[in-house]
Amino acid sequence: MIYSDYGIKMPPSKKTLLECRLQKRLNALNLYSFKEYCDFVFSPEGQRTELIQMIDVVTTNKTDFFRESIHFDFLSNHCFPAMTIGRDAGRPLRIWSAGCSSGEEPYTIAMVASEFAETRPFNFSIFGTDLSTEILKKAALAIYSEERTSVIPLVLKRKYFLRGKDDKNKTYKIVPELRQKLSLQRLNFMDHTYNVPYNFDIIFCRNVLIYFDKETQEKVINRLCDKLNKGGIFFLGHSESITDMNVPLQQIKPTIFRRI
Known part of the structure; x- marks a missing residue:
């Protein structure tokens, strides 16, 4: 279903990866087996409430500022x-x-x-x-961590980011003009x-x-x-x-x- 509906390749070699990611959803729903989880996902309620949650944990979201500059x-x-x-x-x-x-x-x-x-x-x-x-x-x-924004040239960081108030957990937020x-x-x-x-x-x-x-x-x-x-x-x-x-x-x- 993941392959046919969302195009994401799911060969047998990805079984362990998939189990690790879906375990988060089993824990959140207090389910004890993947069979229980599958039964729920394909139920009418699961199609309404859980399907998007499942896809969120399955997808890979790797990105950076100025990646491939x-x-x-x-x-x-x-x-x-x-x-x-x-x-x-x-x-x-x-x-x-x-x-x-x-x-x-x-x-x-x-x-x-x-x-x-x-x-x-x-x-x-x-x-x-x-x-x-x-x-x-x-x-x-x-909102991005200091680590995520470290690759951004300082002149752009000063111009296009607002620094958070927490000095221990430093974060930066894109200015409203760009967010708009x-x-x-x-x-x-x-x-x-x-x-x-x-x-x-x-x-x-x-x-x-x-x-x-x-x-x-x-x-x-x-x-x-x-x-x-x-x-x-x-x-x-x-x-x-x-x-x-x-x-x-x-x-x-x-x-x-x-x-x-």
Whole structure:
């Protein structure tokens, strides 16, 4: 069911990992066996209340600020200069962080876009989606530990973060101006069509497809490209590829593509 409904590969080698993750839910529900848990998940009540909880513990959410920084350099040096020339102020540049996890990626994009807008003002909006409801709550909260924010250049950290008041447990929160640029929505890549509010100029889908088999990857990329404007830019993760796939993308640089 995890594979067919959510696309996540679940070979026998992942049995122990899955058991460890689901044990948290057994403990929370005071259940004593995986059979009891399965019976509950597939019951009408479980489908309403537990299914999303289960998927939240099954999904992997690994992310960092400025992860694969070459992509953000490409935004500043190529995408934004080309896409903002003559752009109407009322027509925002739309960017989709597909698989946004706890928000580090879309907020990094927002910082980079804001920095560029200081030299050439333009309007932009960022749309973040993820399968996990719990991780989307963290992205909306936009509070990060000192360790998570240590990779951010100090000049950007001072400009775009508010420091928490607890000196022992140091945290930083994204400033309201950036949080307002991001809208969030739960989305399952296995849906036949993606219910998103508009088409996009740029799509980031990085380090998500590695959890799918190649056939599923191709389907997902094509569905994402249906929402990418002609000439739009598509970013993949460093370990992902479109080799031998029938998708409407032309490579510009490794892991960077243009919609054709």
